[in-house]
Amino acid sequence: MQSLFQILMLILDVVWFFIIAHVIMSWLINFQVLNLHQQFVAQIWYGLNRILEPLYGPVRRILPPMQGLDLAPLVVLLGVFALRIILINNAPAFY
Numbered sequence: 140m141q142s143l144f145q146i147l148m149l150i151l152d153v154v155w156f157f158i159i160a161h162v163i164m165s166w167l168i169n170f171q172v173l174n175l176h177q178q179f180v181a182q183i184w185y186g187l188n189r190i191l192e193p194l195y196g197p198v199r200r201i202l203p204p205m206q207g208l209d210l211a212p213l214v215v216l217l218g219v220f221a222l223r224i225i226l227i228n229n230a231p232a233f234y
Contacts, residue, residue, distance in 0.1 A: 144233035147226055154194070155219050161187045162212050191215075 164184060167173040175181045195211040202210055 140233040144230060151219050151223050157187060157190055158212050158216055161191055
């Protein structure tokens with residue numbers, strides 16, 4: 140059971156990393172530091188979008204429109220942190 144706990148924590152860590160990378164990359168693209176016409180940048184950007192859209196989609200449907208401000212990554216990050224807290228607080232159940 141301990142390995143199940145560690146696998147779940149690893150998955151949450153990877154999701155956290157992908158969300159942070161996606162947010163930072165979106166800022167760099169919007170401030171024109173990165174260019175989507177470069178093939179490598181475009182591949183990473185579209186890959187992250189395809190990975191994270193299943194998480195962002197349901198959240199975006201619930202959140203009201205914010206005039207260009209996307210709060211879905213923040214809400215998903217809060218959900219990831221909440222799941223980490225729940226797992227850590229219930230860690231003795233896995234041992």
